[in-house]
Amino acid sequence: xxxxxxxxxxxxxxxxxxxxxxxxxxxxxxxxxxxxxxxxxxxxxxxxxxxxxxxxxxxxxxxxxxxxxxxxxxxxxxxxxxxxxxxxxxxxxxxxxxxxxxxxxxxxxxxxxxxxxxxxxxxxxxxxxxxxxxxxxxxxxxxxxxxxxxxxxxxxxxxxxxxxxxxxxxxxxxxxxxxxxxxxxxxxxxxxxxxxxxxxxxxxxxxxxxxxxxxxxxxxxxxxxxxxxxxxxxxxxxxxxxxxxxxxxxxxxxxxxxxxxxxxxxxxxxxxxxxxxxxxxxxxxxxxxxxxxxxxxxxxxxxxxxxxxxxxxxxxxxxxxxxxxxxxxxxxxxxxxxxxxxxxxxxxxxxxxxxxxxxxxxxxxxxxxxxxxxxxxxxxxxxxxxxxxxxxxxxxxxxxxxxxxxxxxxxxxxxxxxxxxxxxxxxxxxxxxxxxxxxxxxxxxxxxxxxxxxxxxxxxxxxxxxxxxxxxxxxxxxxxxxxxxxxxxxxxxxxxxxxxxxxxxxx
Numbered sequence: 001x002x003x004x005x006x007x008x009x010x011x012x013x014x015x016x017x018x019x020x021x022x023x024x025x026x027x028x029x030x031x032x033x034x035x036x037x038x039x040x041x042x043x044x045x046x047x048x049x050x051x052x053x054x055x056x057x058x059x060x061x062x063x064x065x066x067x068x069x070x071x072x073x074x075x076x077x078x079x080x081x082x083x084x085x086x087x088x089x090x091x092x093x094x095x096x097x098x099x100x101x102x103x104x105x106x107x108x109x110x111x112x113x114x115x116x117x118x119x120x121x122x123x124x125x126x127x128x129x130x131x132x133x134x135x136x137x138x139x140x141x142x143x144x145x146x147x148x149x150x151x152x153x154x155x156x157x158x159x160x161x162x163x164x165x166x167x168x169x170x171x172x173x174x175x176x177x178x179x180x181x182x183x184x185x186x187x188x189x190x191x192x193x194x195x196x197x198x199x200x201x202x203x204x205x206x207x208x209x210x211x212x213x214x215x216x217x218x219x220x221x222x223x224x225x226x227x228x229x230x231x232x233x234x235x236x237x238x239x240x241x242x243x244x245x246x247x248x249x250x251x252x253x254x255x256x257x258x259x260x261x262x263x264x265x266x267x268x269x270x271x272x273x274x275x276x277x278x279x280x281x282x283x284x285x286x287x288x289x290x291x292x293x294x295x296x297x298x299x300x301x302x303x304x305x306x307x308x309x310x311x312x313x314x315x316x317x318x319x320x321x322x323x324x325x326x327x328x329x330x331x332x333x334x335x336x337x338x339x340x341x342x343x344x345x346x347x348x349x350x351x352x353x354x355x356x357x358x359x360x361x362x363x364x365x366x367x368x369x370x371x372x373x374x375x376x377x378x379x380x381x382x383x384x385x386x387x388x389x390x391x392x393x394x395x396x397x398x399x400x401x402x403x404x405x406x407x408x409x410x411x412x413x414x415x416x417x418x419x420x421x422x423x424x425x426x427x428x429x430x431x432x433x434x435x436x437x438x439x440x441x442x443x444x445x446x447x448x449x450x451x452x453x454x455x456x457x458x459x460x461x462x463x464x465x466x467x468x469x470x471x472x473x474x475x476x477x478x479x480x481x482x483x484x485x486x487x488x489x490x491x492x493x494x495x496x497x498x499x500x501x502x503x504x505x506x507x
Contacts, residue, residue: 012039129143263350318487
């Protein structure tokens with residue numbers, strides 16, 4: 001369903017002055033403030049320090065405002081770059097998610113740019129919405145369209161020539177890049193080489209059906225710019241085997257098999273800091289390779305009840321999306337046929353080893369980004385991205401490294417670092433503004449905020465993004481979240497759906 005014409009947001013202005021904020025610029029630099037930021041139309045024109053914490057603002061240092069200029073007095077607020085979701089599916093028929101709903105949940109959480117891997121609604125649809133978002137005629141993040149390899153081809157691509165021809169045709173259609181799942185080595189090599197040659201970028205989910213003959217190292221050597229999730233990386237780290245130790249009745253189409261067995265995979269790889277482990281990491285570092293781990297999307301595997309009972313589902317999850325999540329042999333990512341404590345424990349160990357690699361990769365100078373893969377496995381748009389930031393923190397990232405992964409490093413991976421990703425003069429005015437310090441508690445970025453005890457000894461909610469600024473247009477983030485909630489209420493009313501039912505229960 002197309003997103004409607006934009007009615008939200010104010011601006012861009014001839015001149016917008018944001019006064020008194022504490023700036024977290026996305027580069028990894030510590031916070032600084034109070035700061036005044038001047039935006040002219042959609043670009044940052046000036047960043048000026050205007051005093052010291054705990055003292056009155058030095059008015060003589062402030063940029064002067066004319067009668068026609070817009071001024072936002074936000075002393076005490078925190079401002080950081082617009083967040084970038086590197087793995088943002090817009091949804092589709094299976095989930096029943098209107099584009100407006102998805103876009104507003106993203107924007108309500110400060111996400112101003114998304115990479116759509118696979119263009120699941122069709123390339124023409126995604127390109128149309130990309131164009132509308134760029135023109136700000138719809139309320140939506142900036143969109144980058146990565147098609148699935150072979151999408152739209154009349155037959156399966158089987159050789160070098162066909163691969164190169166498809167890659168060039170894909171570029172002519174206007175795609176920003178390609179998402180791969182796998183193909184025979186000759187095809188992968190040709191497609192990645194050609195894509196790199198014409199200057200496009202790429203992502204890959206190394207699906208088990210091809211990973212035994214083409215893992216992350218093969219892809220990175222051929223020109224892949226970003227790996228999604230972690231598939232293909234443990235396989236590159238194998239020392240005493242060449243194929244995953246599948247159960248002997250394994251069937252890839254049985255997703256309980258697929259995901260339960262995946263929880264055992266990292267223990268089959270070389271141990272952390274071993275010679276082979278270090279060798280693989282160093283080669284990926286030398287290739288300037290990007291890891292987009294999407295930790296959140298598999299979190300239900302290590303704690304199904306936590307993901308299923310997340311507090312935002314009741315108010316913000318569409319009935320159709322809730323049905324898509326429930327145990328099913330057909331819906332992707334709904335593989336809870338008989339999920340056990342044993343599988344959760346295996347996945348917890350899987351995470352420990354996976355996170356160790358990702359954190360050390362970051363420590364050695366590797367680029368790690370943040371992506372959510374929302375719309376599957378109980379992960380909801382916007383909310384799941386903030387959970388991803390929390391999981392990067394669990395991995396060992398300093399909160400400033402978390403923000404950098406979600407902003408500057410993501411912009412570098414997309415080739416957009418001259419336009420977005422940090423708060424610097426000359427870049428586009430994409431900001432997240434909130435009243436609480438996100439470094440002290442990442443939870444304040446959730447639309448539902450964080451819990452704090454009030455003076456009356458009663459719990460209160462604090463946080464939530466206050467303003468999302470994209471291209472110099474100022475959006476009321478809390479109103480966007482409320483708009484998404486109203487869409488959910490409308491869908492519930494049409495279906496006479498009053499509350500979410502837990503799988504297998506009547507209450």
